[in-house]
Amino acid sequence: MRRWVSLWFPHWPAEHWRRPSDAGSPDQARPLALIACQRIGRAQGGLRVVAVDARAAAEGIAPGLPIADARALLPSLQVRESDPRADAGALERLARWCTRYTPIVARDGSDGMLLDITGCAHLFGGEVALLAGLTQRLQGFGLTVRAALADTPASAWAWSHAGPGGVLPEGSSRTAVAPLPVTGLRLPDALTGELMRMGLRRIGDLLALPRAPLAARFGETLTRRLDLLLGREAEPIAPLHPSSPFRRHLACAEPIATRADIDRGLEHLLELLLGDLDRAGQGLRRCGFSVFIVDGGVQRIEIGTARPSRDRRHLLRLFAEKLERIDPGFGIEAMLLEASLTQALPPAQVALDDGQREAEETALAQLVARAAALGHAAIGIADCNTLAGVVRMQPS
Known part of the structure; x- marks a missing residue:
């Protein structure tokens, strides 16, 4: 059975540029918010926050908040302009660093990555030690990270994004993810909202229903996500580079x-x-x-x-x-x-x-x-x- 790690960096755009060697600088301890370029921000009715670091989030600053309100709420807030291209480049560099744990590493969206650690965990003292060591190193880089290890990429993603994170033992994904909200299925927002309006708020609510009525009512997108979650269908992954057997x-x-x-x-x-x-x-x-x-x-x-x-x-x-x-x-x-x-x-x-x-x-x-x-x-x-x-x- 294959084993997958999902890494999620919820504050990636605002945190990736920090380095441990900058710990003594005055700006390192100040909360940070990012704004989009001025032309786009004003077209949407004024400059607004597009990303924050963990310190700013703890003070109540959230994406979507007008920057004037954010500064009034937190005068010590430092503001920078976002740079999506730099964010993507930094994520790719971090993914290459993660190849020290496994040759199969893929970017997962704009703020995460997937690692196929099948056959690699014993080199790092087992799955629990591997995940703990990886998480500790990433936190040492100044990053907020949620990490999970499970049987499939979809179940690892659900456990890191909608669950508490950590290691799910082999074969336990179905039982473990059942109490999680349907947001853990990574569905389009419109479909997630429709499920919740009908009272189907947890993944277990969907797993208990027959497949045919689900497909007829909500389409194949939902049933496919359930199949990926349970390993009935393989999820396509695009690693950074081909794996070598040697x-x-x-x-x-x-x-x-x-x-x-x-x-x-x-x-x-x-x-x-x-x-x-x-x-x-x-x-x-x-x-x-x-x-x-x-x-x-x-x-x-x-x-x-x-x-x-x-x-x-x-x-x-x-x-x-x-x-x-x-x-x-x-x-x-x-x-x-x-x-x-x-x-x-x-x-x-x-x-x-x-x-x-x-x-x-x-x-x-x-x-x-x-x-x-x-x-x-x-x-x-x-x-x-x-x-x-x-x-x-x-x-x-």
């Missing part, structure tokens, strides 16, 4: 910042990854190394090889030429190594020339890969084979 993760006991520590971590991960590739009969063609910084940043470098390879020394040389680009900042807390492209690599065979031709081609392929790593990306395997032929034609 992936190794390392969590640092303490943040590291020296090149020597980064090298040791990479060597350890590469040893494990090459073992996985060897057992699968695969060689590495393209590989990415990501480091996760304590302030929520992610840095990534990639290498490519002209031929499938499991040559540890050669791969480490390719990485060494790019590791200088990594800035550990306040420290690296986790590392990730994944083979984004692999190719079958059969066992080496001894040729009649005692392996001289194979050794020549391998050496030239490694030279091509190093040249590409230095910026000569136009060199490819065809060039490598041509060069190999030229070398063999030279007189000894």
